Amino acid sequence: MSQTSRRHVLFGAGAAIAGGVLAACGSEVGGGGAAAPAAGGTSGGGTGQVNWLVRSGKEENGGQEKVFEPMLKEKLPKIKVERIVVPADQYIPKINSMAAANETLEIWGFGGNYYDYWWRKLPQDLTSYITADKWDVNAYFQPGLMDRYKINNKYYGVSQLSTFGSVLLYNKDLLDKAGLKPPPVDWNDASWTMDKALEYATKLTKDPGSPNGTFGMSLDLWAKMTSLPYLWGGDSWTKEHYTDFISPKTNFNSEPVLQAHTFLQDLIYKHKVMPDPATAKSLGQLGNPFQTGKIAMALDGGWLYWTSSAIKDFKFGFAALPTGKSNKNINFNDFWIMGRWAKNKDSAWQVMRLLSSEEATTKYAEMTFTPPTPRKSLDAFTKALAKASGQSLEDLNKVLTGAIDPKRSQESPDHLFLQHPKLDSTYSQELDALTNNKEKAADWVPRVGKIMDETAKAIYDQFKDSRPKD
Incomplete structure (x- = not known):
């Protein structure tokens, strides 16, 4: 998918x-x-x-x-x-x-x-x-x-x-059982790095793949082709793509993209703290893997706030995204x-x-x-979330407002780029080779970079002379 x-x-x-x-x-x-x-x-x-x-x-x-x-x-x-x-x-x-x-x-x-x-x-x-x-x-x-x-x-x-951007949702019961403190809510906390998150994920992973097993992390930030390079201080896209909504090329074949996708692949196959696609599919057949207690930390878009309304069987909380070289995130x-x-x-x-x-x-x-x-409606939301999660209003407000600080927040490219779904489907078709470990990131990124450039150029050529005037 x-x-x-x-x-x-x-x-x-x-x-x-x-x-x-x-x-x-x-x-x-x-x-x-x-x-x-x-x-x-x-x-x-x-x-x-x-x-x-x-x-x-x-x-x-x-x-x-x-x-x-x-x-x-x-x-x-x-x-x-x-x-x-x-x-x-x-x-x-x-x-x-x-x-x-x-x-x-x-x-x-x-x-x-x-x-x-x-x-x-x-x-x-x-x-x-x-x-x-x-x-x-x-x-x-x-x-x-x-x-x-x-x-x-x-x-x-x-x-x-x-x-309110992207967020980390954690199973507090599993963290307590592993003797781990909740991750920071402060997006400026320099101690909350990807390496630290990996340390957490390693301690939280128990019997991965077994019926009663748990994976420490699910790095499912939407959309990976954009969100992952952000965390490593880069961008898959040119500045022109954000201002003109089309661009004749991408920045996909770059070091931050390589570092980010290497980390993703290593989470699955080197560190074994994140399920591979087949296991994730199997877990999904039993229900949302986080909600069924099979994932300890989920990193994804802010829809995790409202999907958490279905959680009744354990305590949960929200935290800032960990930093690779940045914690820039999509809103x-x-x-x-x-x-x-x-x-x-x-x-x-x-x-x-x-x-x-x-x-x-x-x-x-x-x-x-x-x-x-609406500004006057926000308190009701945070109070409802605080009651359900047990987190304080102060902590929740730090998570929410920190995510959308302009220095780290970016409007989703799928709202901005013309034919973004074509870029996304092209990427997703190629991603299987990486996440199924059929190709190493060092080989995958340059190859896919050429394909992404070709796709962006085709979209650019289709629309470059048809921009509306009103």
Whole structure:
């Protein structure tokens, strides 16, 4: 399974945008922007049907059913909100198919290739709605969030959630049993290195592969092709890729990429503290390997916060990522987006305002452990997480705020790079040779670097002359 599909099937926005689903590229879907909007808010004056596309998932669907839908019916009784639920791996293809068929889609969200959406003119410019409501979005949401999907001084989404970067989730019962202190919550703690994390993982690994065995670590940071080199002080991508969303080359064939992938391979086959792909697949058949106590420390995106809501059998906690040469990490900021081709935009705006309200996001965060984006809703989230994990509010706030410090936080490239899923699927197809120990990292990185360069160049050539002007 590719890193893209892994993230999106478990926690994110769907399957790869590649090949045929980009057939509409370069043409505007549905035609035109919105007429001058009526003032929105949640006044209850909207009417008609609003199609709201969501992905299947226990935590998210439960929150939608128990928090959002009752509130929508109470506060916007004249609007019929049709919640369309599709499997997560079909989510982005569903957006594309509805756009291609001009089937009205008022609202979608949950991550995705935001700049690809914009390039293909799928999202509605929401600036006029925000202005009409006199809504100070920068004061309302956490600092900087609304700027993540602001292009040419226009807003193309309303902040839905932030993962607060990436994080380490640990099984406190297993650490206590091994006589280990919880890892640091301070991202500036120089003692928490990859070598120290490996020392922890070694002590936490017991009878690996046996039915009752435990692995010390799962280094599953999404997406490995980007996140791992960050930790070794490098970057697989050029600066141009972050600013122009395309680039004619990569930095994949570089020393930090080699060091990072050597470390990954060694965790599995030299140190034997992380399951190989076959073992990981077997463990997954019994349930989430961390939640079933088979993994002591999991390193991944901030969705670990809300998936931890299912843990009832042991104590757990959150910590800063260990440092290789850096602890730079990916942050995932998601948005509610209105389809440019939608037929009921004014009512959709009222629904978006309610979904983003302090009342709704607070209740949703308390139930699902999903980090809210309004400033006034954040305390409810941290208090709920503190109650479940047993960690102090002070410690949790250090983990959360440290991860998104600008000096170490990077918006996920899958939100920025055009056809990121094609880059990801190319990498993932080659990753099997490394993680199955069929090829050493020293040989694998130069070979795959050439393939990644070819893939990036093909995407660059496809889009270099078609950048939108608005």
